[in-house]
């Protein structure tokens with residue numbers, strides 16, 4: 001979509017960020033006591049809560065896979081998470097996001113260790129301001145670690161995009177609305193494997209490569225924040241509080 005508002009002023013974005021700058025991110029692991037694992041994440045104006053249950057026997061039984069666990073991520077946007085009240089319940093968009101996140105997580109969780117089981121990942125978006133699938137997946141990864149689910153790596157997600165002919169990291173709400181492309185990715189930071197790659201809008205090959213590299217850079221910064229959040233939780237627990 002052609003930009004209807006000015007998204008750049010003196011080389012800076014509407015919220016004052018440089019093109020390669022992320023929004024502020026805060027991550028806290030182990031915030032819910034009934035769930036096996038949990039994470040609360042704030043990413044710019046996004047607020048996301050994730051609760052993990054399992055591995056436990058998949059019911060009904062016909063859903064079981066005798067060779068491995070099934071991973072079911074459920075992405076849900078609260079009715080109050082957007083400006084106009086959102087109709088509660090699943091829609092096409094939330095089903096799509098649930099599916100791509102489930103598949104991304106399935107590729108890092110050691111699913112063969114838990115035949116016939118299910119691992120449920122509930123992602124609740126409380127406040128939405130663009131980039132919620134990246135926020136949800138990043139928080140889900142921390143909640144899975146908190147639940148003690150064995151994984152090959154801690155996956156992480158971030159997007160880059162194009163606004164006013166510039167490639168930028170981590171689109172905000174107006175940038176998402178008035179920009180011309182959004183490229184969310186998720187990776188395994190240790191191996192570099194791509195777990196999710198979607199694209200909204202149009203990019204040339206050269207722009208795509210630039211956006212992909214920028215999103216990768218974002219992923220590595222956020223990966224460090226995930227590890228810090230996990231260490232903070234477990235260091236304070238082992239310290240006795």
Ligand code: ADP
Pocket residue numbers: 082083084086093128129130131132133134173176
């Ligand atoms: P993502 O949140 O992963 O960027 P989209 O690109 O589909 O996914 O959505 C961009 C943003 O648009 C969301 O983060 C949210 O702020 C807003 N949005 C999505 N769905 C709705 C809706 N049903 N009503 C109002 N705003 C919405």
